[in-house]
Amino acid sequence: MREKTEEKNWLLAPSGEPRGYIDSQALTELWFHTGTNCNLSCPFCLEGSKPGDDRIKFITGEDTKPFIHEALEMGVEKFSFTGGEPFVNPHFVEILGYGLEHRPCMVLTNGTEPLRNQFGEVAKLLKQPNPVSFRISLDHPDPELHDASRGKGNFSMALRTLGLLHAEGFHVSIARLMEPKEDVDAVDAGYAKYLSEAGLPSDITIIKFPDFQTPGSIPEVPQVTEHCMRTYTTEETRHAYMCNFSRMIVKKNGRCGVYACTLVDDDDDYDLADTLRESFEVRIRFKHHRCYSCFAFGSNCSEGT
């Protein structure tokens, strides 16, 4: 394994102790960032996405194919897509269709107009040889709280889209925000009546995420050192970190880079390489504040295939 950089801030925490790290094992999931353009402007968006935003550019079919092929050679089991809002990317349905020719796929979407206006095209993807699942954000089980950030009527539309996708035959799940010290089961139970209304199964998967802060934030969080990793993690828990088994392709300034995971695309130290194989030769240090979220809360954007 080699270090991405020999810079002190990459290698050492402010205390001078070596930062914790992951030496990745094998690629099982490959993520694509479809671009930071989004139809919504949620104030808490960890990507800072909004209409017209192009911090991360629209990825195209031609951009994705070399990485899909390389990932298949490396034994990848699944492709996943996030944004921005993937369905704002004009190439997205084509990209997803190509991914589904090879492996199961998952899409993170807000379930609003960009998806709804293309539902007819999306429904055709059921004929592809692999299944696609959709994870839709319902931030809170209280529609008013959800709509306060995402716009009036948004909860209702996202819920309805979940129901339509499920009725069409797609696998669906929910992403929600997680408050510190919340009663997890009680919050999850708050969705029950809405699930029933939309014809969704009561045991639908609900993925919880802490507040990751907006891009470029530098919140004060505890530093994850090698000592922390030795003391508080095991080989098994280390294997669960996304940077151990996945990568994300991000397009900035006309170039696609291989990033360590879905949460660190605002820090170019995590732009590991031009190819997936090369990225697996790089030791991933826990420098980003979101690395602490993974360490402390077990955050994981992935989901079973």
Added chain:
Amino acid sequence: MLSSDILELVLERDGIDFTPGDCVAISHADGTSRPYSVSSSVDDETLHFVIRRMPGGIVSEWIAERKAGDEIEISPPFGWFRPSRSGKKDDPSVFVATGTGIAPFLSALRSHHEMAPKCCLYGVRKKSDAVEIDYLQKRCPIRLCVSGEASPPHHRGRVTDLLKEIPMSPETHYYLCGLDAMIDEVSTWLEQHGVHFTRVHREVFFNA
């Protein structure tokens, strides 16, 4: 200004490619941005936008103060609302717009001269807010609804008063653009009258 609170912004095209229905995000000097739909043809040498000047609106007020020759930062075009995907005689469409929500329909009609929507319901507050009404009347049967004043022979009231006049058929696509309340009301009505949701295409505008 096209009326007391609606203006047309014209920008140099500068090689920008777009599809009718696309928006661009226009940025205020402080970085705040808002999306606006293009209203011009794909063949025009300039990019046109129909913008409501919102009292206190950070971006629209700023745009209204720009002068000829000023530079404005815009994003690349983007969009998911495609009123020109249908609209030919064998692939019918109906347009419903309120306020500046007429912009993507103007772009589609100006770009595709063969388009012939079966009907266009167009709602405005004042008759003077109706943009390019003469052009629209030449291109399709149009019902103008004026909610804030009497303006004979036009309907006084909202577009939702006239939903029963919308041509209904299973093969028709319905394109809705405007404020969320109108879009939700029309979508619900269409679905209650048997229109499959995949034939209802929505573009929600927000007042900001």
